[in-house]
Amino acid sequence: MPHTPPVVGARKSLGTSASRFDGDQTGPPALVRTRRIAISDRSFGILLAAPAFALFVVIAVYPLVASIGMSVFDQTLLREGRSFVGLSNYAEVLSETFWGRLRTTVVFSLFATVAPLVIAVGAALLLNSRLRGRTILRGALMVPWILPSVVTSFLWAWIFNTNYGLLNQLLLRLGLTDGATSWLGDDLGAMAAVVVAKTWQSFPWMMAVTLAALQTVPAEHLEAAVVDGANRWQRFWHVTLPHISVAVGLVSLLEFIYNFGNFDTIFVMTGGGPGEATSTLALSVFDMAFQTFDLGGAAALGSLWLVVLGLISGAYLFLNHRAEQR
Amino acid sequence: MRRRDVGTDIVNPRLTPLGWVGLVAVVVFGCLPTYWLVATALMPREEVFAPNRSFLPRAISLESFRTFSGNAELMQNLLNSVIVSSLTAILSVVVSILAAYSLSKFRYRGRGALMVLLLSGQLFPGALLLISLYLLLNTVGLLYTYTGLVLAFTTFTLPLTVFLLKGFFDALPDEILEAARLDGASNLAVLRRIALPLVAPGIATAGLFGFMRGWNDLLFALTLGGQDKRTLPAGLVQTFIYQGAADWPALMAASIVTSLPIVVTFVILQRFLVSGLSAGAVKG
Numbered sequence: 022m023p024h025t026p027p028v029v030g031a032r033k034s035l036g037t038s039a040s041r042f043d044g045d046q047t048g049p050p051a052l053v054r055t056r057r058i059a060i061s062d063r064s065f066g067i068l069l070a071a072p073a074f075a076l077f078v079v080i081a082v083y084p085l086v087a088s089i090g091m092s093v094f095d096q097t098l099l100r101e102g103r104s105f106v107g108l109s110n111y112a113e114v115l116s117e118t119f120w121g122r123l124r125t126t127v128v129f130s131l132f133a134t135v136a137p138l139v140i141a142v143g144a145a146l147l148l149n150s151r152l153r154g155r156t157i158l159r160g161a162l163m164v165p166w167i168l169p170s171v172v173t174s175f176l177w178a179w180i181f182n183t184n185y186g187l188l189n190q191l192l193l194r195l196g197l198t199d200g201a202t203s204w205l206g207d208d209l210g211a212m213a214a215v216v217v218a219k220t221w222q223s224f225p226w227m228m229a230v231t232l233a234a235l236q237t238v239p240a241e242h243l244e245a246a247v248v249d250g251a252n253r254w255q256r257f258w259h260v261t262l263p264h265i266s267v268a269v270g271l272v273s274l275l276e277f278i279y280n281f282g283n284f285d286t287i288f289v290m291t292g293g294g295p296g297e298a299t300s301t302l303a304l305s306v307f308d309m310a311f312q313t314f315d316l317g318g319a320a321a322l323g324s325l326w327l328v329v330l331g332l333i334s335g336a337y338l339f340l341n342h343r344a345e346q347r
Numbered sequence: 348m349r350r351r352d353v354g355t356d357i358v359n360p361r362l363t364p365l366g367w368v369g370l371v372a373v374v375v376f377g378c379l380p381t382y383w384l385v386a387t388a389l390m391p392r393e394e395v396f397a398p399n400r401s402f403l404p405r406a407i408s409l410e411s412f413r414t415f416s417g418n419a420e421l422m423q424n425l426l427n428s429v430i431v432s433s434l435t436a437i438l439s440v441v442v443s444i445l446a447a448y449s450l451s452k453f454r455y456r457g458r459g460a461l462m463v464l465l466l467s468g469q470l471f472p473g474a475l476l477l478i479s480l481y482l483l484l485n486t487v488g489l490l491y492t493y494t495g496l497v498l499a500f501t502t503f504t505l506p507l508t509v510f511l512l513k514g515f516f517d518a519l520p521d522e523i524l525e526a527a528r529l530d531g532a533s534n535l536a537v538l539r540r541i542a543l544p545l546v547a548p549g550i551a552t553a554g555l556f557g558f559m560r561g562w563n564d565l566l567f568a569l570t571l572g573g574q575d576k577r578t579l580p581a582g583l584v585q586t587f588i589y590q591g592a593a594d595w596p597a598l599m600a601a602s603i604v605t606s607l608p609i610v611v612t613f614v615i616l617q618r619f620l621v622s623g624l625s626a627g628a629v630k631g
Contacts, residue, residue: 065534066453073446073505074461080480080502081468087479144373147366151359158370162377167613169563171580172602175587176384179595185396187383221380243357253360282472285565289584306474311570316478323475334470 089327091320098314110321118305119325126301129212129287130280133219138273140220141227142265146257148228149235159232166225174289177218181205181290208298211291215299219286223279227272234268235261267344274337281330302326388412388599395596411600421601423575424582431493431578432561432608435500439508439557440550442501447512448538452524469506473566481570491573499571500561507560508553515549516542555612562609579605 092110096103144162148155165173180187181204192198204210238261246256284303287293293300293308300308306326309319362370387395391408394400415421450462480499481490489495519542527537543550561578568581577585583605587598 062534063453063455066449067455067457069445069449069453070458070461072442073465073509076442076498076502077464077468077505079483080498081471081476082464084476084479084483085471087483088475091479140373140376143369144377147362147370147373149359150362150366152362152370158374162373164381164610165377167610168381168606169580169609171563171565171583172384172606175583175598175602176380179387179599180380180383182595185595187379187402190400190402221376225377238358240358247357256357278470282474284474285580288565289588292588303472303474306472307477307566310474310478310481316482319478320475323472323478327472327475330470330472 088320089324091316092324094317094320096316098310098316103317106317110317111325114318114322114325118322119302121297122300122302122305122322123329125212125297125299126281126303129216129219129283129299129301130277132212132216133223133280133283134273134277136216136220137224137227137276138269140224142231142269144224144228145231145235146261148232159229162228163225165221166223168222170222170285171289173222174218174286177214177221178205178290181210181214205291206295208295211295211299215287215290218290219280219283222286223276227269227276230272231265231269234265238264271337271341271344274333274340278330278333278337281333302329384599384602387596388603390596392596411596412604414594414597415601415604418586418597421579421582421586424577424579425604427493427572427576427582428562428578428605431496431500431576432558434493434497435504435561436554436557438497439501439504439560440554443505443508443512443553444543444550446505446509448516448542450509451513451516451519452521452542465506465509468503471503473503477566477570484571490571491576493576495571496567496576496578497561499567500564501557504557504560508556511556512546512549512553515546519545552616555616559609559612562605 091103093105093107094103095106095110148159148162152158168176183189183201183203183206186204188204189198189201193201202210204214242260242264243256246260251259282303283301284307287299287301287304288307291299293304302322303326306319306323309315309322386402386404388411389407389409390404391406392410394405446461446465450458484490484492484495484499489498524537524541527541528534532540563580564578565580565584568578569584572578572581579601583598583601587594587601
């Protein structure tokens with residue numbers, strides 16, 4: 022931070038009630054004001070927030086509301102105009118696509134949260150031990166998180182490539198398989214592949230948060246546990262884990278939310294395939310809107326997606342709020 | 348500070364043999380793919396596709412990077428990325444400075460609602476919103492333009508940058524700003540001459556976040572960019588998926604080009620990020 026200029030002329034007589042530009046009621050007495058001010062402080066404040074507010078309403082809120090509204094119309098990109106169809110888009114996606122895609126989304130989100138969580142906590146505990154060069158190691162392990170998600174996804178598609186991919190080559194050299202496996206061409210293999218790619222991308226930041234939480238575990242508690250004869254595992258389970266559980270839990274929930282909306286990884290690696298095997302809600306909404314141009318159907322599916330996302334996000338905000346109050 | 352004499356071995360224990368195995372496994376998992384990215388891009392092409400190839404490059408070749416730079420379309424994508432990301436950085440800095448200063452130092456009705464609105468924006472599902480955003484930009488003639496892309500990226504950077512800068516403004520004592528007001532400086536002069544210089548690190552960080560948002564995004568770039576204005580991530584998808592050119596070494600070289608500005612950005616950000624890990628945590 023640059024140096025702080027001296028507080029010139031801060032007058033005690035103004036008291037604490039005027040410690041902010043509160044506008045007319047609590048501001049400095051009118052006599053102190055100069056004539057040059059054309060607009061009041063309060064209006065100035067509102068004016069400053071206007072561009073952000075306008076952008077947000079036009080580019081984010083309006084499109085979201087309009088998309089939800091579109092779900093009761095039959096509308097496509099292929100022709101002009103639209104006709105009101107009530108809830109029939111919903112009936113259609115509920116009977117055809119929603120539940121299957123929801124299941125795929127939940128499976129992906131769950132595995133792509135638990136796997137990096139386990140690796141992150143393990144890695145954080147290991148990096149928290151007495152180790153030469155752990156700063157460098159930690160830095161090196163952050164690289165997967167820094168790379169653009171498109172790059173990560175292409176890289177893993179290349180690693181899982183059937184004929185020339187690193188994974189198959191390693192497995193062949195080690196004698197673990199005798200033929201090339203078509204990972205991305207197989208239902209289960211494709212899901213595993215996108216989960217692995219997302220795990221690789223996500224574990225570093227979960228590790229960083231866990232490492233930060235580990236610094237808050239009081240040494241006294243650990244020492245007391247040693248005095249009481251607790252072994253390493255017992256110390257972890259009864260002292261360390263309770264201390265980091267809130268931070269780690271919130272990070273996991275946030276990761277789950279991100280995975281629930283993931284587009285990049287799956288789109289690049291599998292495009293939702295093979296067949297529908299990795300077609301999550303995000304992928305389907307995109308496909309319906311921009312590949313088959315069924316805007317009404319995509320909007321209905323997306324609105325249902327929004328409901329589920331809202332429930333999970335609400336849970337996160339609630340828990341986060343509670344954690345902050347403690 | 349923590350007592351170091353007794354506690355060190357308990358708080359930061361030595362690694363057991365099993366711990367070493369775990370550590371090696373994590374490091375291999377974390378670093379091997381990145382190595383493979385770089386190695387594939389730098390190997391001579393015939394070596395990448397050789398039946399019994401080595402995992403260490405026998406020779407270094409810039410062939411794959413030349414394939415990238417020889418592709419006019421990808422070079423245009425790169426230029427688009429630079430333009431769009433830089434403009435996103437500038438616009439999001441300007442808009443979020445104003446909004447953050449307002450939210451931090453002024454009190455008015457609707458202030459709380461605006462903050463909740465901005466925060467919730469992080470969780471808006473992009474694909475759903477995009478359906479109407481696409482039509483909206485089409486209607487006003489901003490589809491497939493730099494302006495449309497920059498506006499979209501800026502808007503979705505705001506939740507991050509506004510709160511980042513608000514934190515910096517919150518740390519400024521109100522007395523400094525008030526003193527200047529009492530000395531006759533206008534509201535705008537207080538912001539420009541006094542507040543802004545004091546939050547310079549925050550402004551730099553916000554700008555870099557805006558840049559990264561514009562640079563990394565795929566979904567919007569793919570749909571709102573169109574053929575001429577699409578940025579590199581969408582360009583990679585277009586060239587290597589839609590046009591079906593399974594040229595992996597060239598793709599890895601292009602991926603390195605796509606990653607470099609972000610890696611550089613992070614090296615710069617390291618200085619500022621120490622205090623703001625939670626702010627950085629917003630990236631998915």
